[in-house]
Amino acid sequence: MNSSSIADSIRTRLGDFSSGExxxxxxxxxxxxxxxxETVRLLAERAGVSAPTxxxxxxxxxxxxxxxxxxxxxxxxxxxxxxxxxxxxxxVGEEARGRLDPEHLGRSAAATLSEAVEETLTGIPRYxxxxxxxxxxxxxRRVVACGGRFSRVLAEYLVLHLMQVRGRSTVLPDSPVERxxxxxxxxxxxxxxxxxxxxxxxxxxxxxxGVAEREAKVVLLTDRWLSPVSGVADVVLPAQVGSxxxxxxxxxxxxxxxALVAGVIHTLGDGAEERLRRFEETSRRFGLL
Amino acid sequence: MNSSSIADSIRTRLGDFSSGExxxxxxxxxxxxxxxxETVRLLAERAGVSAPTxxxxxxxxxxxxxxxxxxxxxxxxxxxxxxxxxxxxxxVGEEARGRLDPEHLGRSAAATLSEAVEETLTGIPRYxxxxxxxxxxxxxRRVVACGGRFSRVLAEYLVLHLMQVRGRSTVLPDSPVERxxxxxxxxxxxxxxxxxxxxxxxxxxxxxxGVAEREAKVVLLTDRWLSPVSGVADVVLPAQVGSxxxxxxxxxxxxxxxALVAGVIHTLGDGAEERLRRFEETSRRFGLL
DNA sequence: TCGTTCTCGGAACATCTGTTACAGCATCGT
DNA sequence: ACGATGCTGTAACAGATGTTCCGAGAACGA
Numbered sequence: 046m047n048s049s050s051i052a053d054s055i056r057t058r059l060g061d062f063s064s065g066e067x068x069x070x071x072x073x074x075x076x077x078x079x080x081x082x083e084t085v086r087l088l089a090e091r092a093g094v095s096a097p098t099x100x101x102x103x104x105x106x107x108x109x110x111x112x113x114x115x116x117x118x119x120x121x122x123x124x125x126x127x128x129x130x131x132x133x134x135x136x137v138g139e140e141a142r143g144r145l146d147p148e149h150l151g152r153s154a155a156a157t158l159s160e161a162v163e164e165t166l167t168g169i170p171r172y173x174x175x176x177x178x179x180x181x182x183x184x185x186r187r188v189v190a191c192g193g194r195f196s197r198v199l200a201e202y203l204v205l206h207l208m209q210v211r212g213r214s215t216v217l218p219d220s221p222v223e224r225x226x227x228x229x230x231x232x233x234x235x236x237x238x239x240x241x242x243x244x245x246x247x248x249x250x251x252x253x254x255g256v257a258e259r260e261a262k263v264v265l266l267t268d269r270w271l272s273p274v275s276g277v278a279d280v281v282l283p284a285q286v287g288s289x290x291x292x293x294x295x296x297x298x299x300x301x302x303x304a305l306v307a308g309v310i311h312t313l314g315d316g317a318e319e320r321l322r323r324f325e326e327t328s329r330r331f332g333l334l
Numbered sequence: 335m336n337s338s339s340i341a342d343s344i345r346t347r348l349g350d351f352s353s354g355e356x357x358x359x360x361x362x363x364x365x366x367x368x369x370x371x372e373t374v375r376l377l378a379e380r381a382g383v384s385a386p387t388x389x390x391x392x393x394x395x396x397x398x399x400x401x402x403x404x405x406x407x408x409x410x411x412x413x414x415x416x417x418x419x420x421x422x423x424x425x426v427g428e429e430a431r432g433r434l435d436p437e438h439l440g441r442s443a444a445a446t447l448s449e450a451v452e453e454t455l456t457g458i459p460r461y462x463x464x465x466x467x468x469x470x471x472x473x474x475r476r477v478v479a480c481g482g483r484f485s486r487v488l489a490e491y492l493v494l495h496l497m498q499v500r501g502r503s504t505v506l507p508d509s510p511v512e513r514x515x516x517x518x519x520x521x522x523x524x525x526x527x528x529x530x531x532x533x534x535x536x537x538x539x540x541x542x543x544g545v546a547e548r549e550a551k552v553v554l555l556t557d558r559w560l561s562p563v564s565g566v567a568d569v570v571l572p573a574q575v576g577s578x579x580x581x582x583x584x585x586x587x588x589x590x591x592x593a594l595v596a597g598v599i600h601t602l603g604d605g606a607e608e609r610l611r612r613f614e615e616t617s618r619r620f621g622l623l
Numbered sequence: 624t625c626g627t628t629c630t631c632g633g634a635a636c637a638t639c640t641g642t643t644a645c646a647g648c649a650t651c652g653t
Numbered sequence: 654a655c656g657a658t659g660c661t662g663t664a665a666c667a668g669a670t671g672t673t674c675c676g677a678g679a680a681c682g683a
Contacts, residue, residue, distance in 0.1 A: 059459040074459070093565045097663090123365055158589045158592070205483070299584070300443065304578060306581065307439065354630070
């Protein structure tokens with residue numbers, strides 16, 4: 046959706062603008078093109094600058110008048126509405142995947158990561174997603190999530206969501222005592238969400254084997270080479286790792302997490318809404334906002 | 335409520351209009367909505383009527399002013415641009431939510447999220463990305479990151495990476511004392527990475543204003559409605575929020591984080607590699623793996 | 624045919640728009 | 654440290670905009 050010449054022109058030449066003009070550019074790009082179709086004063090307010098700065102911005106773009114600038118915006122809009130297929134005119138998808146071109150950091154990242162997200166989510170078998178959602182939607186079960194170096198933050202992210210829509214969800218504590226306490230009660234009423242990416246952590250495998258033995262359910266989020274935990278897991282959700290640098294990307298995995306949350310919310314329906322309301326009310330009452 | 339309420343309203347009530355007003359309506363529908371965003375006189379010419387007729391047309395639609403009519407048109411346009419996928423589900427929010435059953439969960443999530451990632455990364459001006467990378471690659475500066483309810487985990491994620499490739503990076507501590515300690519030293523040698531999404535947190539604005547006053551640099555990661563922090567930020571990186579449920583997605587923002595890290599690694603080159611080697615060695619030596 | 628009603632456009636009006644000039648301010652280089 | 658340069662906001666300006674009023678004309682029914 047970037048065949049629009051004006052927006053592109055702004056993005057390219059943003060460095061030449063002054064800081065005030067840059068604010069205008071940002072405000073315009075943030076809600077394009079409508080912000081540019083309002084009056085000068087409104088756009089100025091939106092950007093937090095004065096009216097003349099907006100005019101200087103238009104001048105710098107090469108327009109003599111503000112009306113002329115608006116006319117260009119309108120023409121562009123009219124063309125776009127006429128031929129909606131032109132959106133794909135600038136083939137971004139054909140760029141090399143996985144390799145980072147520093148000149149076009151944004152573009153190559155866009156191509157690599159969006160493709161990884163798409164492949165991941167379409168690549169996961171329906172049954173697996175379904176099963177994972179069913180387990181996470183079972184409010185009789187407690188949910189415990191854990192991850193490694195980086196994936197730990199996604200465990201937290203998932204739990205933060207689940208806390209709000211269903212409750213009874215925690216991340217596996219760090220401290221040995223707390224951890225032992227939690228695992229002592231582990232049983233068939235629990236589902237463990239384990240995020241394990243290479244280099245796979247042996248600790249995760251021990252954990253998974255242990256709780257599986259006690260008939261707890263295990264959901265595994267991993268990369269496409271499949272952590273050894275997959276041997277004991279009830280559900281396996283593999284993700285692509287389309288990486289931009291030495292590090293693998295966790296973006297597709299985060300997408301899976303959000304899809305899971307969306308599925309849980311849908312399954313729980315009114316239950317989730319009620320829980321959420323209660324959650325918010327409690328937050329307000331205790332001043333936790 | 336179909337794709338565009340105003341256009342529909344016109345089509346339905348076309349019979350109530352006078353013949354002159356009808357010509358205006360046709361001209362407007364012929365090139366919708368751009369024709370309505372021009373001046374009264376231009377629309378009048380386009381329709382072959384006089385200016386007052388156009389105003390009567392707007393009045394008949396229930397608008398007190400012509401500007402008010404244009405404002406509605408703009409709002410409608412903004413909404414439509416905001417969620418290009420919702421054009422199909424025709425804005426029935428509840429039904430759209432209901433369509434997210436596990437059967438289509440994977441597909442719709444794939445489409446929504448990968449598109450959001452792509453739009454986000456191609457939509458961010460190169461200048462902003464470069465500026466952010468430049469700031470984060472300056473090892474003379476300390477990096478401090480902070481976020482809100484959910485985005486906090488991304489602040490952690492970013493810092494985890496930066497710790498390994500450049501060091502001198504922390505998340506803003508939770509405890510008031512530690513926080514005060516850190517902020518006491520804040521100055522031109524620092525860059526604050528603030529993640530602020532709606533509902534925007536006033537605390538972030540205060541923080542940003544405070545550190546900006548002391549000449550620290552501020553990098554803002556926000557949604558497309560731009561947190562108020564954007565007023566004082568040196569770099570603004572907006573992201574799409576293509577959401578699957580009641581929650582906005584943070585997947586695109588995570589993609590931005592990874593792109594930033596990739597940029598920093600590239601900029602630092604051998605310096606990053608050496609740092610990483612040292613980091614690994616230290617981890618092994620102290621048994622921190 | 625006449626009179627009523629509705630519709631429409633011309634012209635004057637008030638407002639708000641975009642615009643410009645100017646002065647204060649920060650930033651940078653010397 | 655101190656001018657020079659560039660950037661920004663305030664205030665005043667001219668023009669265009671949307672708006673209103675009023676009279677001319679058309680449509681319709683009696």
